[in-house]
Amino acid sequence: MMIPFNKPYLTGKEMHYIYQAVYSGKISGNGIFTNKCQEFFEKKYGFRKALLTTSCTDALEMCAILADIKPGDEVIVPSYTFVSTALAFVRAGARIVFVDSHTDYPNLNEGEIEKFITPDTKAIVPVHYAGFACDMDKIMSVAEKYNLIVIEDAAQAIDSFYKGRPLGSIGHLAAFSFHETKNINAGEGGMLAINDERYIKRSEIIWEKGTNRAEFFRGEVNKYGWCDTGSSFLPSEIIAAYLWAQLENLEDIQKKRIELWEHYYHGLKEWAISKNVGLPVLPPYASKNGHIFYLVCRSVDQRTSLINKLRENGVHAVFHYLSLHRSNYYGSIHGDRELPNSDYFSDTLVRLPLYYELSFEDVDNIISLIKEL
Numbered sequence: 337m338m339i340p341f342n343k344p345y346l347t348g349k350e351m352h353y354i355y356q357a358v359y360s361g362k363i364s365g366n367g368i369f370t371n372k373c374q375e376f377f378e379k380k381y382g383f384r385k386a387l388l389t390t391s392c393t394d395a396l397e398m399c400a401i402l403a404d405i406k407p408g409d410e411v412i413v414p415s416y417t418f419v420s421t422a423l424a425f426v427r428a429g430a431r432i433v434f435v436d437s438h439t440d441y442p443n444l445n446e447g448e449i450e451k452f453i454t455p456d457t458k459a460i461v462p463v464h465y466a467g468f469a470c471d472m473d474k475i476m477s478v479a480e481k482y483n484l485i486v487i488e489d490a491a492q493a494i495d496s497f498y499k500g501r502p503l504g505s506i507g508h509l510a511a512f513s514f515h516e517t518k519n520i521n522a523g524e525g526g527m528l529a530i531n532d533e534r535y536i537k538r539s540e541i542i543w544e545k546g547t548n549r550a551e552f553f554r555g556e557v558n559k560y561g562w563c564d565t566g567s568s569f570l571p572s573e574i575i576a577a578y579l580w581a582q583l584e585n586l587e588d589i590q591k592k593r594i595e596l597w598e599h600y601y602h603g604l605k606e607w608a609i610s611k612n613v614g615l616p617v618l619p620p621y622a623s624k625n626g627h628i629f630y631l632v633c634r635s636v637d638q639r640t641s642l643i644n645k646l647r648e649n650g651v652h653a654v655f656h657y658l659s660l661h662r663s664n665y666y667g668s669i670h671g672d673r674e675l676p677n678s679d680y681f682s683d684t685l686v687r688l689p690l691y692y693e694l695s696f697e698d699v700d701n702i703i704s705l706i707k708e709l
């Protein structure tokens with residue numbers, strides 16, 4: 337029997353709500369389910385405003401527009417991240433300045449940010465890898481000193497916290513993903529969280545193709561028109577209905593995922609320490625949300641044998657990001673400045689299966705296979 341790396345969780349009510357959305361006669365965006373989801377996020381996590389988007393990539397593109405990124409601006413981003421963290425700003429003309437990871441975990445090294453700030457720097461985009469918080473106090477104070485915008489890439493960070501504060505509620509803006517690999521999924525989906533009052537009005541306009549249609553629907557204006565740049569960033573009610581079913585089960589999903597994460601951690605801890613294999617490092621100010629369980633192997637060869645051995649035994653484990661500063665698309669623009677920690681995680685980090693339906697027995701079997709290696 338194959339244990340996949342991921343299996344999108346179904347609560348059982350997705351089709352029920354999709355049916356309701358379809359037969360409500362309004363299946364375009366910004367309807368009843370969209371509002372229910374947005375209100376849920378605003379209330380639970382204290383975001384000033386939440387807007388559902390069709391992906392985290394789209395939410396990041398909205399951030400690039402809101403931050404008024406122009407050719408020549410610089411944006412500080414970790415190299416160990418998904419393409420979208422950088423791409424959304426490159427599309428607006430920014431030059432990406434990569435910061436290396438910590439030596440013992442993939443988040444960007446907050447202490448390094450300041451030395452890369454120039455008069456052209458416009459924004460910092462920290463990524464909370466595996467849902468583990470970056471040191472937001474440090475990042476916000478550098479941003480304040482140089483008047484920069486902080487955009488949290490919280491793609492993996494739903495229901496995770498920094499010193500008790502929800503991730504995504506600290507930066508001026510934040511982007512979440514509801515891709516099928518995430519804890520809460522809508523197939524493809526995302527959300528923009530707006531915490532700085534200054535961006536709220538414009539964000540709704542950008543979201544709705546540069547028009548003030550959202551204001552019109554609320555009855556605040558009697559006609560709507562073209563006011564600004566933008567795109568069609570909002571998902572249909574069908575996606576929002578699916579997402580609503582997930583949100584109703586958020587606590588249950590999180591509880592199970594965190595238990596599985598802890599089962600891996602305690603089952604592998606002694607072995608990993610004795611073999612000098614890296615375990616996830618949770619900074620003291622961060623919580624875990626059970627998004628990813630990973631190991632850091634000693635070499636790329638060790639990781640390849642681990643992945644192969646697991647695969648031969650029906651377990652699908654996967655590596656993660658390839659350093660963006662070495663990518664075909666951006667490597668030559670970045671130049672030859674080394675980011676050794678990012679490269680190290682590109683070569684050695686392996687993610688183990690983690691999804692709601694995974695059983696504790698499955699985790700025990702995976703742990704035994706790993707220990708045999």
Ligand SMILES: Cc1ncc(COP(=O)(O)O)c(C=O)c1O
Pocket residue numbers: 390391392393394417418420421463489491492512513514515525526
């Ligand atoms: C850190 C990070 N940012 C952005 C994204 C893009 O998310 P989406 O697929 O919702 O556009 C991902 C995707 O997994 C990610 O890991």
